[in-house]
Amino acid sequence: MKRRTLGIVLAGFMAMAALTGCAGGAKSGSTGLPKTIEVQVPAKAGGGTDVMARALTTQIAKDAGINMTVVNNTDGSGVVAMETVRTAKPDGSKILQFHTSMLIKTATGVYDKAAADDFKIIGVSKGTEKAQYVLVVSADSDMKTLDDFLAKAKGGEVKLGVETGGTSHIIAGLLAKAADLPLKYVEAGSDTEKLTALVGNTIDAALVNVNQAKQYVESGKALALGVVSNGDEGARSSVLPDVPSLQEQGVDCTFATMNLFCGPKDMSDETAKQLYDYYAAAAANDEVNKTLEPAGMAMEFLPYEDGQAAVKEQQDTLNAVIDELGLKQK
Structure with missing residues (x-):
């Protein structure tokens, strides 16, 4: 290059x-x-x-x-x-x-x-920033809460978009381990590409940077289910302050x-x-x-x-x- x-x-x-x-x-x-x-x-x-x-x-x-x-x-x-x-x-x-x-x-x-x-x-x-990543789904998804996501994922029905080997893939692995989920990982590229795929319903969910997700959440194109805190205190993101952390919702998954x-x-x-x-x-x-x-x-x-x-x-x-x-x- x-x-x-x-x-x-x-x-x-x-x-x-x-x-x-x-x-x-x-x-x-x-x-x-x-x-x-x-x-x-x-x-x-x-x-x-x-x-x-x-x-x-x-x-x-x-x-x-x-x-x-x-x-x-x-x-x-x-x-x-x-x-x-x-x-x-x-x-x-x-x-x-x-x-x-x-x-x-x-x-x-x-x-x-x-x-x-x-x-x-x-x-x-x-x-x-105390939470840099957020779990998002399409606004028209049948998963409206983190509990909905966990229930569907436990049945092996969720295709989670990742960039293979990248940070989102690592966080997805931590989430799967913390909640004992058999997630299906789908290569979806960068955060921008993940969000495009999400809105197009070619993936069911994705973990993306909060700054990238903000415009999709605020425009109603995506729904944020939980942010990934960077420490044990389970803090929220200042970018999406109304979205609870995964820890607040009982899933002990953090990443910094x-x-x-x-x-x-x-x-x-x-x-x-x-x-x-x-x-x-x-x-x-x-x-x-x-x-x-x-x-x-x-x-x-x-x-x-x-x-x-x-x-x-x-x-x-x-x-x-x-x-x-x-x-x-x-």
Whole structure:
């Protein structure tokens, strides 16, 4: 696939002068970080992950007085970007921004390395939105409530649209496990494609992002049966606040997409922590959130010390679900 590189040069003249005056020209005198950092992003330019990466790096470049270059690298379904960073010098000059899909690729065997074991976890963030996915059916479906869905699904009669091996498929597996449902999974593509198939009655139900579902629910084309909370408290979505969570309705199914910021495994704690501090500050910046909040991408970072354990825990969960779904490549 085509790789697109866009440099973000945001330091002013005085900051650049200070950088070029550093010993050897390799490090920023004010931060100790490389004066230019390349951020590998396994996502297309203009998409949500790309928008998030650019909003964060723009602010960090200002705060740190360095240059940050976002490289949209989708080659090999993201494997090339991950390997580019894994095998890079551990000085912070090349880092990775991805999300839970990285862990899914490991669990399915698409990628033979693991974030928690083969990379330095710089930071982990979660969206401030407490429920990112919602179970929807067509407005003319005979399933009007979650109980209706569960009853019909227990009889093996529900065709649930998924993107095979994607996040919706994983959540569907968690739902099936939590409620002991013999769901029939049907390949339906992206969230937009799932919703089109739902309205066209070629699938019976789907799990889609709340932002994608909102217009269909509000226009009366789809009915939301329950949102998937990202934690044990069973919180609702701010996008669809009137829709109860699955947990509220007695189904213990949760899922949280994590944003991962990684470097080469041998990166020092000092460098990783410094990068973490800049990223966490950028995520809390009002100007950054003018971009992230309307897109439903506002985030908060876990404490630096908790990042690796959180990644390992989610990896273990995904490994188990993908094994049950039979998605592990032989």
